[in-house]
Amino acid sequence: MAHYLVFLEQRGGCISKVSVDTWNRVQQQAAQEGESVSGFVGGPLKPTALGELYGNGTIYHAQDEALSLPSETLLCRILSALVAEEGCTGIVIGATAAGRRLAPYLAETLHASLLGGCAGGSLHSELCRRYIYSGLVLAAYRPEASIRIFLQGREQSRRSFFSTDRPHCVSFDASPFFVPHENLLIRSVTSGNSRKSIAESAIIVAGGRGMGGKDQFVLLEELASLLGGSVGASRSAVDEGWRPHSDQIGQTGKAVAPDLYIACGISGAVQHLAGLSSARTVVAVNSDPHAPVFDAADYGIVGDVREVIPAFIGAVKEVLQKK
Amino acid sequence: MNIAVCICQVPDLPSAVAVVDGSLDLSRVAWVMNPYDEYALEEALRLKERFPGSAVIALAAAPEAGKELLLKALAMGADRAVEVCSSTLQDSFQTAWVLAEAIGNIYGQELPDLVLCGRESLDLQNASVPAMLAGMLGMPFAGSVTALRADGESLEMEREGDDGLETLEALYPLVISAEKGLNIPRKTGIRQVMEARKKPLEIVQASALPDPLVRFAGAEPVSLKKACRFVETPSELAGLLYRGGFFKTAQE
Numbered sequence: 001m002a003h004y005l006v007f008l009e010q011r012g013g014c015i016s017k018v019s020v021d022t023w024n025r026v027q028q029q030a031a032q033e034g035e036s037v038s039g040f041v042g043g044p045l046k047p048t049a050l051g052e053l054y055g056n057g058t059i060y061h062a063q064d065e066a067l068s069l070p071s072e073t074l075l076c077r078i079l080s081a082l083v084a085e086e087g088c089t090g091i092v093i094g095a096t097a098a099g100r101r102l103a104p105y106l107a108e109t110l111h112a113s114l115l116g117g118c119a120g121g122s123l124h125s126e127l128c129r130r131y132i133y134s135g136l137v138l139a140a141y142r143p144e145a146s147i148r149i150f151l152q153g154r155e156q157s158r159r160s161f162f163s164t165d166r167p168h169c170v171s172f173d174a175s176p177f178f179v180p181h182e183n184l185l186i187r188s189v190t191s192g193n194s195r196k197s198i199a200e201s202a203i204i205v206a207g208g209r210g211m212g213g214k215d216q217f218v219l220l221e222e223l224a225s226l227l228g229g230s231v232g233a234s235r236s237a238v239d240e241g242w243r244p245h246s247d248q249i250g251q252t253g254k255a256v257a258p259d260l261y262i263a264c265g266i267s268g269a270v271q272h273l274a275g276l277s278s279a280r281t282v283v284a285v286n287s288d289p290h291a292p293v294f295d296a297a298d299y300g301i302v303g304d305v306r307e308v309i310p311a312f313i314g315a316v317k318e319v320l321q322k323k
Numbered sequence: 324m325n326i327a328v329c330i331c332q333v334p335d336l337p338s339a340v341a342v343v344d345g346s347l348d349l350s351r352v353a354w355v356m357n358p359y360d361e362y363a364l365e366e367a368l369r370l371k372e373r374f375p376g377s378a379v380i381a382l383a384a385a386p387e388a389g390k391e392l393l394l395k396a397l398a399m400g401a402d403r404a405v406e407v408c409s410s411t412l413q414d415s416f417q418t419a420w421v422l423a424e425a426i427g428n429i430y431g432q433e434l435p436d437l438v439l440c441g442r443e444s445l446d447l448q449n450a451s452v453p454a455m456l457a458g459m460l461g462m463p464f465a466g467s468v469t470a471l472r473a474d475g476e477s478l479e480m481e482r483e484g485d486d487g488l489e490t491l492e493a494l495y496p497l498v499i500s501a502e503k504g505l506n507i508p509r510k511t512g513i514r515q516v517m518e519a520r521k522k523p524l525e526i527v528q529a530s531a532l533p534d535p536l537v538r539f540a541g542a543e544p545v546s547l548k549k550a551c552r553f554v555e556t557p558s559e560l561a562g563l564l565y566r567g568g569f570f571k572t573a574q575e
C-alpha cells in the first residue's frame with residue numbers, strides 16, 4: 001500500500017501556500033485509495049502554522065533554527081532517513097525554487113523516479129505527461145523505480161479539500177543529521193522582498209518591450225495592485241533593465257499558473273508562451289493585430305498600451321464600485 | 324583549480340521539433356549550446372583566468388552531440404573537450420551516471436574542485452542532471468547560482484530563492500548549476516575557432532548503462548492556439564472579466 005511523505009516548506013514560520021495545497025491534495029487522493037500520508041517540516045513555526053492542513057497522518061516537526069534555511073544536502077539526509085524509516089513509496093514536493101533543487105538530489109540518493117510537472121497531478125496515473133520543448137510537445141514518461149518523487153506546481157493544487165480530521169504533529173529530532181563542518185551553508189536571505197512571488201499569483205499583469213520604458217510599468221503596478229495580483233515581464237523587458245530577472249516569465253524565466261494573465265505589449269514569442277501553458281485565461285493588449293500573442297489569448301484588445309491600460313484601470317475601478 | 328564543465332546542446336528553435344507517430348523527430352533541428360551551459364563554461368573560464376595553473380575540461384554526454392558543440396567549448400577557452408559515447412540516454416539519471424563515470428575516469432581519485440553545469444537544459448527542462456551528478460560524485464550541490472566569488476579556500480554564492488536573494492557559503496569540492504545573470508558569455512571569433520582545432524578533443528566510451536529511473540513512453544504535438552475573442556473597449560473587457568469571476572481578489 002502506498003505511503004506518502006509530503007515535504008512542507010515554511011516561510012517565516014508559516015507553511016507556504018504551495019505546500020498547504022500539496023498536502024491537502026495528497027490527503028484527498030490518498031483517502032480515496034485508503035493510503036496513508038506523513039509530512040515533514042523544519043524550523044520554528046508559529047502556533048497557527050498547521051491550521052490549514054486537513055486530513056490524517058503525522059507531521060514530523062524539527063524545531064531547529066538551522067532548518068529554516070536548510071541546504072539541499074541537509075534536507076536530503078533528513079528526508080531520505082524518514083523515507084526509509086516510514087517505508088514511504090511516494091514523496092511529494094511543491095515545485096518552488098527550493099523544491100526543484102531538492103527533488104533530483106533526493107531522487108539520486110533514494111534511487112527514485114522523479115516525476116516533475118505532470119499534467120493532472122494524479123499520484124495514481126501510470127504515466128506522467130509533461131510539456132517539453134517550450135510547451136510544443138506533450139511527452140509521457142513511465143516511472144521505473146519503486147519509490148516515486150512527485151514535484152507539483154500550483155496549477156494542480158486548486159481543488160480544495162476539507163475534512164474535520166487534522167493531522168497530528170510530532171516533534172522530530174534532527175540533531176543526528178547535522179554534521180560539525182557542513183561544507184555548504186545558506187547564510188542569509190535578504191527578504192524585504194515582500195512582493196508576492198509571481199509563481200504563486202492568481203492574477204499576473206505582464207509587460208513587454210511594447211511598454212516602451214521602465215516608467216510605464218507604474219501603470220502595470222497600479223493595475224496589479226488594484227486586482228490583487230503581481231507584475232511579470234517578458235525577457236525583452238528584463239534585458240532592457242526595466243524589471244528584475246525574477247519577474248521574467250517564459251522558458252528561461254518562471255512558469256506561472258495564474259487564473260488570469262494580462263499580457264501588455266508582449267509579442268508572444270514561443271519562448272514566452274512556454275511559461276504560460278498553465279495559465280487559465282489569457283488577455284492580450286497589443287497595437288499589432290497580427291501579434292502572435294493573440295493566437296494564445298482568450299481575449300484581445302488591439303491598441304496602444306499607453307491608452308488602453310489607463311482606460312482599463314478606470315473601467316475596473318468603475319466595475320468594482322458598482323459591486 | 325581543476326574544473327569540469329558539463330555541456331549539452333538544445334534545438335535553436337523548438338518549433339523545428341516534430342512528432343511522428345508518437346516519436347520525436349529531431350531531423351530538422353539546428354543545434355546550439357544550451358544557454359545555461361554557456362554561463363557555466365564562462366564562469367569556469369573566468370576562474371581559470373583568476374587562478375593560474377587551473378584547467379577546464381568540457382564534457383558532453385550526448386551520442387549525437389557532434390564535434391561542433393565541443394569545438395565551441397574549446398573555442399571559448401576550455402583546455403580539453405571530452406565526448407562521452409553511450410547507447411541512447413533514457414533519462415537524467417543515465418545522463419548524470421555517464422558524466423560521473425567520465426569524471427571519475429578523467430580525474431581518478433582526486434575529484435575536480437568544481438563541477439559546473441547549466442541550471443537546466445532548455446529542451447526537456449528537467450533540471451535534474453546537476454543535482455544527480457553531485458549525489459553520484461558525493462559532492463554538495465549549489466543550484467541556480469547567479470553570482471560567485473571564489474578564493475583558494477572557499478566560495479560565496481548568491482541565488483534567487485523563493486523569498487528573495489540567498490547567500491551561500493561553501494568549501495571545495497562542489498557541484499554548481501549556473502542560472503541566467505551569472506555572467507555574459509564571451510563571443511568567439513575565427514581565430515579562437517582555428518585555435519580550438521589544435522586542442523585535444525577526445526571521444527570516450529561509457530560502460531554499460533544502469534537501468535533508467537524514468538522511461539520515455541511517447542509524445543504528442545501541442546497546439547498553443549486559442550480562439551481569441553477581440554474586444555473593442557477596455558470597459559467591455561472589464562465587464563467580461565468581472566462576470567468571469569476574476570476580480571474576487573481585487574481591492575474593495
Ligand SMILES: Cc1cc2nc3c(=O)[nH]c(=O)nc-3n(C[C@H](O)[C@H](O)[C@H](O)COP(=O)(O)OP(=O)(O)OC[C@H]3O[C@@H](n4cnc5c(N)ncnc54)[C@H](O)[C@@H]3O)c2cc1C
Pocket residue numbers: 207208209210211212233234235236237248249250251252253254264265266267268269270271272285286287288291303304305306358445
Ligand atoms: C533560448 C531563448 C530563451 C528565451 N527565453 C525567454 C523567456 O523566458 N521569456 C521571454 O519572454 N522571452 C524569452 N526569449 C525571447 C523571446 O524569443 C522574445 O524575444 C521575447 O519574448 C520578446 O519580448 P517582447 O514580446 O516583450 O518584445 P517584442 O518581441 O519586441 O514585442 C513587443 C510587442 O509590443 C507591441 N507593442 C509595441 N508598442 C506597443 C504599444 N505602444 N502598445 C501596445 N503594444 C505595443 C509590438 O506590437 C510587439 O508585439 C527567449 C529567446 C531565446 C532564444
